[in-house]
Amino acid sequence: MKHLPKYLRPRWRYLGVGIEAHPDAAVDRRSFQRDLWYAAGNLLGDPGSADVDCSVYGFSFRDGDGECVVRVRRGEVERARAVLACLDDVSGHPVRVTVRGVGGTVRACEERYLGRPLESADEKTVVHGNADRSAVVRGSRVDVRTDDGLLGATDYDYDYD
Known part of the structure; x- marks a missing residue:
């Protein structure tokens, strides 16, 4: 099977996301992704959720602080920000989610908005x-x-x- 030409491939934007929770919160990539999809479905409905198409990359979480990259379709960044703003708990643990910035590639997003040293507890x-x-x-x-x-x-x- 041949690849699609570049002009027919979907275009993506990558959101650098910071996650804060209580120090004993057990938050992993799978539970964060699941609750992100539920938040998108509840806010935008199934067709809107499919248009935004949020996917989590490069997830890390330790001692109540974490970060990840969320991939969304180009043109849907504002709706994805609204979905992330609706995310207030993950697996029953209250969380605070902030969008640090938007990049055109995963690498640019990680270099600019992620990778800061976590605060010591x-x-x-x-x-x-x-x-x-x-x-x-x-x-x-x-x-x-x-x-x-x-x-x-x-x-x-x-x-x-």
Whole structure:
């Protein structure tokens, strides 16, 4: 079977995506892809989801921080951004998804928008609800361990011991 000529091949754009979650969140490529497809189907319907055609490449996630490249059809970047904005949890773990930028090739997208060193996570003790609690601190983000799970905050909300 012969390849299609270049002018008949589909054109793609690549979105550099940052992912933030609680430090103990178990997020992998497969679950992120599945929830991305569900978000696209819920927002755009089946025909719109097929037009955008979101696919995840180069996924990495560790200690609550991650990044990936999402491939979308050219001309559908704004709709893909809307789908990513609707993605608020992956496998039941709340996440924050940000689009860092758009590139014309995977390599350009990875070089420009991905590959930054991940912030290191420190364990500290904070005061929450008149009790000392353990917290994971990443930059200005603080995840406090409570009886109900993790509570997200910023370093301005707590005093460290």
